[in-house]
Amino acid sequence: MDKNAKIYVAGHRGMVGSAIVRELLKQGYNNILTRTHRELDLCRQDAVEKFFALEKPEYVFLAAAKVGGIMANSEAPADFMYENMMLEMNVIHAAWKNGCRKLEFLGSSCIYPRMAPQPMEEGCLLTSALEKTNEAYALAKISGLKYCEFLNRQYGTDYISVMPTNLYGPGDNYHPIRSHVLPALIRRFHEAKEKGEDTVVCWGDGSPMREFLYVDDLAELCVFLMDHYSGDETVNAGTGKEISIKDLAELVAGVIGYRGEISWDTSKPNGTPRKLLDVSKAEKLGWRYKTELEDGIRLSYEDFLRKKQEES
Numbered sequence: 001m002d003k004n005a006k007i008y009v010a011g012h013r014g015m016v017g018s019a020i021v022r023e024l025l026k027q028g029y030n031n032i033l034t035r036t037h038r039e040l041d042l043c044r045q046d047a048v049e050k051f052f053a054l055e056k057p058e059y060v061f062l063a064a065a066k067v068g069g070i071m072a073n074s075e076a077p078a079d080f081m082y083e084n085m086m087l088e089m090n091v092i093h094a095a096w097k098n099g100c101r102k103l104e105f106l107g108s109s110c111i112y113p114r115m116a117p118q119p120m121e122e123g124c125l126l127t128s129a130l131e132k133t134n135e136a137y138a139l140a141k142i143s144g145l146k147y148c149e150f151l152n153r154q155y156g157t158d159y160i161s162v163m164p165t166n167l168y169g170p171g172d173n174y175h176p177i178r179s180h181v182l183p184a185l186i187r188r189f190h191e192a193k194e195k196g197e198d199t200v201v202c203w204g205d206g207s208p209m210r211e212f213l214y215v216d217d218l219a220e221l222c223v224f225l226m227d228h229y230s231g232d233e234t235v236n237a238g239t240g241k242e243i244s245i246k247d248l249a250e251l252v253a254g255v256i257g258y259r260g261e262i263s264w265d266t267s268k269p270n271g272t273p274r275k276l277l278d279v280s281k282a283e284k285l286g287w288r289y290k291t292e293l294e295d296g297i298r299l300s301y302e303d304f305l306r307k308k309q310e311e312s
Contacts, residue, residue: 001029001058001059001102001223001226001227002058003028003029003030004031005029005031005058005059005101006031006033006055006056006057006058006059007024007029007031007032007033007057007058007059007060007061008032008033008034008055008057008059008060008061009021009024009032009033009034009060009061009063010035010042010060010061010062010063010064010087010091011062011063011064011065012034012035012063013036013037013171014063014064014065014067014171015167015169015170015171015172015173015215016063016106016164016167016215016218016219017061017063017064018170018171019169019170019171019215019216019218019219020061020063020219020222020223021034022216022219023216023219023220023222023223024223027223033055033057035051042064042086042087042090042091043083043086043087043090044090045086045090048090048091048094049090049094049097051094052094052095052097052098052100053094053098056098056099057095057098057100058100058101058102059100059101059102059103059104059226060091060095060100060102060103060104061104061106061222061226062088062091062092062103062104062105062106062144063106064087064088064091065084065087065088065106066079066080066083066084066087066137067137067173067180068080068173068178068179068180069177069178069179069180069181069184070133070134070203070269070271071177071178072177072178073133073134073136073137074133074269077135077136077137078136080134080136080137080140081136081137081139081140084137084140084141084144085140085143085144088105088140088141088143088144088147089143089144089147091103092105092144092147092148092151092159093147095159096151096155096157096159100157101158102158102159102160102226103148103157103158103159103160104159104160104161104162104222104225104226105144105145105148105159105160105161105162106161106162106164106222107141107142107144107145107161107162107163107164107234108137108138108141108163108164109163109164109165109166109211109236109238109275109277110130110131110134110137110138110141110272110275111125111130111138111141111142111145111163112124112125112163112275113126113127113128113129113130114128114129114130114131114132114272115128115129115273116128118274118275118276119240119276119277119278119279120236120275120276120277120278121236121278121281122163122233122234122235122236122278122281123233125142125234126142131271131272133269133271133272134271141163144161145161145163145234148160148161148232149161149232149233152232153232158230160225160226160229160230160231160234160235161234161235162218162221162222162225162234162235162236162237163234163235163236163237163277164213164218164237164238165210165211165212165213165236165237165238165239165275165276165277166180166181166182166210166211166212166213166275167180167212167213167214167215167218168180168182168183168212168213168214168215168296168297168300169214169215169216169296169299169300169303170215170216170299170300170303171215171303172215172300172303172304174186174187174304174307175187176188181210181245181248182212182248182252182297182300183300183304185202185248185249185252185253186252186256186297186300186301186304187304188200188202189249189252189253189256189258190256190258190301190304190305192258192260193256193257193258197260198260198261199260199261199262199263200249200253200258200260200261200262200263201263201264201265202245202249202262202263202264202265203264203265203268203269203270204245204264204265204266204268204269204270204271205246205264205266205270206244206245206246206249206264207244207245207246207270207273208244208245208270208271208272208273208274208275209242209243209244209245209273209274209275209276210242210243210244210245210248210275211238211239211240211241211242211243211275211276211277212239212243212248212293212296213237213238213239213289214289214290214291214296214299216291217289217290217291218237220287220290221235221237221282221287224285224286224287225285225287228285228286229285235281235282235285236277236278236279236281236282237277237279237282238276238277238279238289239279239289239293240276240277240278240279240280241293242274242275242276243293245270246262246264249262250262251293251294251297252297255294255297255298255301256301
């Protein structure tokens with residue numbers, strides 16, 4: 001990317017989008033376009049087309065999305081499918097219509113089959129059934145990356161996609177119900193420590209295996225791919241390392257300093273049994289993650305405490 005090129009980051013207030021903006025600024029890119037949801041509703045096709053026709057961004061990072069954990073996805077699958085499908089199709093289509101030089105679409109590792117061979121390679125997409133608890137979100141993300149692929153095939157565009165594993169870090173959502181597992185654990189153990197609770201109850205049985213990537217590491221990869229990768233197939237973004245939810249809970253409790261008991265509510269769903277990405281493609285391109293999980297959790301806890309202080 002040219003340092004003076006006009007770059008639009010969709011979803012700049014979210015965890016991923018804000019990390020991409022930080023990385024771009026760090027690397028000396030200053031011509032960055034952003035719009036809040038109030039300024040530009042990406043689900044409104046007319047508004048999106050007007051924005052692109054006026055601003056003509058040369059590069060687009062599509063990090064905007066409606067996101068949430070198992071409960072949020074289970075309670076509102078129609079909302080997750082509709083909003084994600086609409087915003088991504090509007091942005092990608094408007095980018096193509098207005099001659100955008102390159103677009104990068106950010107998806108999620110939940111696009112891969114529930115029982116995909118582990119670690120999951122990019123080529124296992126659409127080889128078997130999806131995980132039901134986030135099927136609507138996954139279908140929307142698959143549609144986005146496929147639309148990029150089809151535009152490349154039909155019109156010769158240079159639109160790429162990256163599929164991150166579970167993300168965490170500054171700007172995360174710590175909502176008690178609608179957050180993902182790691183920020184939810186940070187909040188839960190912090191509150192239990194503050195209240196002096198003897199026990200913290202976690203969902204499931206603790207057996208699922210998960211991989212976690214610090215969001216600033218993902219942002220570095222996103223900018224790297226925009227400069228160094230072109231192709232129809234997506235690129236996995238992860239660490240290549242996994243941890244059980246039980247061990248994760250104990251690690252988070254240790255970082256926060258919670259000394260009580262951790263119990264498990266097995267009436268609640270576990271989700272996909274195992275979800276580990278094969279990151280060899282990204283590594284062969286020349287990228288590797290930097291932040292180890294315990295260090296990232298400490299940084300995330302600091303971010304959580306800052307947010308609490310700002311709210312009080």
